[in-house]
Amino acid sequence: MAKTSRAFVCQACGAVTARWSGKCASCGEWNSIIEEAPSSSPALVAIKGGKGRNAARVASFETLSEATLDAPRLPTGIAELDRVLGGGLVPGSAVLVGGDPGIGKSTLLLEASAKLAGTGAPVVYLSGEEATAQVRMRAKRLGLEQAPVALGTETNLANIIATLASAAPPALVVIDSVQTLWSEAIEAAPGTISQLRGCASALISHAKTTGSTLVLVGHVTKDGQIAGPKVIEHMVDTVLYFEGLSGHQFRVLRAVKNRFGPTDEIGVFEMRQEGLKEVENPSALFLNDRDRGAPGTAVFAGMEGTRPILVEIQALVAPTALGTPRRAVVGWDPNRLAMLLAVLEARCGVRLAAHDVYLNVAGGLRLTEPAADLAAAAALLSSFTGRAAPEDTVYFGEVSLTGSVRTVGHTDQRLKEAKKLGFTRAAVPAAVGDGNGSADGPRLWPMSELDTLVTWFGAPSGEPL
Incomplete structure (x- = not known):
């Protein structure tokens, strides 16, 4: 043997x-x-000698000029979720939703399932971690107990596929979570790479054959990554991350992969007792409790996909007696902060080597674009000098290693959002324009070098404009 x-x-x-x-x-x-x-894989069949279903077939080809129809969309009834998906669910697609435990993944998908089922579309919700009584209790708390959602707790892959094949294909199938699935044909424990690969592949193949939309919930590791990302992410069509601090009311749904839509859109939700509520104006919510007139704060006019978002950046610069000063960052790239501190010291003469530096993005939002450099620099200089930044000013611009302020995209959208929220001044790169601004935006404070910002915060008095 x-x-x-x-x-x-x-x-x-x-x-x-x-x-x-x-x-x-x-x-x-x-x-x-x-x-x-x-894992056992089907044996390869030679080109010659194959018969019946295993017989080799000649592949057909098409030209690039042939007409192609846009992917149909199935709205979920949650505008923020549809925005991230690119307009709604695509029949036959597979979506992977990841996030920290308790962040609200099950709540969001249960709300989406109930709204979609309310339109008459058949929806199947399979929970492998909670009993049906627990899911019903959550639905009752959310006021969704009357929604016609087919609820089950099966985790055996063969039973799930047999159940789905025994009736008309549902419009949406939610698996919560994929780590609980197991197949008897795979000699591994549930949650291992082999089980993840085999179960996900079988469910995705079934969904694409029947036209049902498949949503898989995935756990994250201690580093914030979906377990087995190289195995699961390349299989699905869309990967969504549900972000936010578990003790904070804000939740951000971000697309990191989307074959049917953009990958830079976000959806903002607020966690309440009655469930997740959409935030139509995230900028007003993020700035609702900002510290007005306090040194060490600056408002950044950023972009998340096609949506402009204003958020407060907080900084604390304090003297230290330690040999190695501490650098702590929440919501921003630590390497970006280290680069900005080096530019301030080497190009602008701001000595921060003997100070601890703490930087925080208020509201639990995570910033990724380099346009936040100028706002972070303003917050650092404000805390270092003890001089508060103007309350009516927003900042955006990329700082290069030479100390120059470089232009960024979507300037008009940033300025219009600032104007809508009552900001009358904007510190921008010099390439944006002169100080007159436009009728639809705040007055501009252009700067070509970071020294301009350093000079103003270091001056004993005076206004920047």
Whole structure:
């Protein structure tokens, strides 16, 4: 009898090795390698000799000039979710939703399922982590107990596919979560890479065959990544991350992959006792409790997809007695802060080497665009000098390593959003225009070098405009 070969698979990145080791050589994760039986794959059939269903077929080709219809959309009834998806759910597509435990993934999908089922579309909700009584209690709390959603708690892959195939294909199938699924044909524990790969592949294939939209809920690791990302993410059509601090009321739904829409859109929600509520004007919500007139704060006019968002950046610069000053960042790239501090010291003469620096993006939002450099610099200089930034001024612009302020995109949308919220001044790159501004936006304060901002905060008195 032939000896059954086994493989050792990293549960963080999916790398396969011939022997066990304490540290994965691919991703560097410790204690993440588990011994698994290799998944059985169908035998390859030679071109000659294949018969029946296994017979080889000649592939057909098309030209690039042929007409192509846009993907149909199925609105979920939640405008913020539809915005992130690109207009709604696409029949036959697979969506992966990831987020920290307790962030609100199940609540969001239950609300979307109930709204979609209310329109007459058949919806199946399969929960592998909670009993039906727990899901019904959540639905009652959200006021959705009358929604015609088919609820189940099956985790066996064969039973799920057999159940879905026994009736008319539903419009939406929600699996909460994919880590709880298991198949008897795979010799591995539920949640392992082999089970994830096999179960997800089978469900996605079934969804594309029947035209049902499949939504998979995925857990995240301690680094904030969906478990087994290299195995799952390339299989699905859309990957959504549900972000936010568990103790904060704001939640941000962000698309990181979308074959049927943009990948830079976000949806903003507010967690309340009655469930997740859409935030139509995120800028007003993020600035609702901002510290007016306090040193160390600046308002950044940013862009998230096609939506302009104003958010407060807070900084604290304090002297330290330690040999190595501390640098702590929440909501921004720590490497970006280190670069900005180096530019302030090398190009502008601002000595921060003997100070601890703390930077925070208020509201739990995570900023990724380089346009936040100028606002972060304003907050740092305001805290360092003890001089409060003007309350009616917004900041945006990229700071280069030479100390110059470079222009960024979507200037008109940023200025219009600032004008709508009552801001009358805008510190912008010099390439944007002169100080007159436009009738639809605030008055501009153009600057070509970061020294302009440093000079104003270092002056004992005076106005920047």
